[in-house]
Amino acid sequence: GAVVSQHPSWVICKSGTSVKIECRSLDFQATTMFWYRQFPKQSLMLMATSNEGSKATYEQGVEKDKFLINHASLTLSTLTVTSAHPEDSSFYICSASYLRGTEAFFGQGTRLTVV
Amino acid sequence: AQRVTQPEKLLSVFKGAPVELKCNYSYSGSPELFWYVQYSRQRLQLLLRHISRESIKGFTADLNKGETSFHLKKPFAQEEDSAMYYCALIPATDSWGKFQFGAGTQVVVTP
Numbered sequence: 001g002a003v004v005s006q007h008p009s010w011v012i013c014k015s016g017t018s019v020k021i022e023c024r025s026l027d028f029q030a031t032t033m034f035w036y037r038q039f040p041k042q043s044l045m046l047m048a049t050s051n052e053g054s055k056a057t058y059e060q061g062v063e064k065d066k067f068l069i070n071h072a073s074l075t076l077s078t079l080t081v082t083s084a085h086p087e088d089s090s091f092y093i094c095s096a097s098y099l100r101g102t103e104a105f106f107g108q109g110t111r112l113t114v115v
Numbered sequence: 116a117q118r119v120t121q122p123e124k125l126l127s128v129f130k131g132a133p134v135e136l137k138c139n140y141s142y143s144g145s146p147e148l149f150w151y152v153q154y155s156r157q158r159l160q161l162l163l164r165h166i167s168r169e170s171i172k173g174f175t176a177d178l179n180k181g182e183t184s185f186h187l188k189k190p191f192a193q194e195e196d197s198a199m200y201y202c203a204l205i206p207a208t209d210s211w212g213k214f215q216f217g218a219g220t221q222v223v224v225t226p
Contacts, residue, residue: 034212043201043216044159093159100211106159 002028004096006107013084013114021079021110023094029074030096038091050077084114117142119204121217128192128224136187136220138202146204148178148185153199162200163187172196192224
């Protein structure tokens with residue numbers, strides 16, 4: 001099946017710094033990708049929809065200036081956590097599907113730890 | 116608001132016993148319902164989708180619109196079924212892939 005890959009798989013950063021997470025669709029083009037956040041022992045919460053060539057749309061309560069999303073190509077979306085703080089520590093997961101109605105594929109996730 | 120409820124956080128069953136994971140949803144339209152599974156240290160992967168009416172790895176799920184439920188069942192659990200299971204919903208009128216997930220049910224199958 002199709003593959004969605006995230007990089008890095010884990011990252012540790014200092015408080016106040018920014019960190020970029022990449023999400024790539026390896027064998028298909030995705031005009032839309034999605035970013036989720038998962039706290040320990042909790043479910044996935046949709047953060048934002050990444051739209052190729054246009055602005056991302058954020059879910060209610062998600063700070064767009066905090067979580068910058070760029071979808072510059074049909075195979076790459078990036079999530080930048082700006083001025084990270086310990087409360088931003090979480091598991092970030094992206095997903096994409098080839099076409100509407102087809103299976104959505106999830107990345108392996110990125111574990112962010114802010115110290 | 117859309118909501119997906121999985122009442123059981125943990126289900127522990129013996130190998131060979133039946134297992135049923137409950138999922139209820141609240142949505143005024145006609146959503147698409149899914150079950151996703153996450154094995155230890157692996158990514159989320161699709162298990163079932165209600166419109167496909169397939170049986171995957173022995174699991175089945177029936178959409179009951181009257182009860183707004185989409186329970187997942189398997190008649191004989193296997194040890195390899197131990198995983199985290201998420202019920203998920205996509206509103207029919209919303210962007211494809213924009214999932215609302217339930218809290219998840221951890222299934223542990225013991226020999």
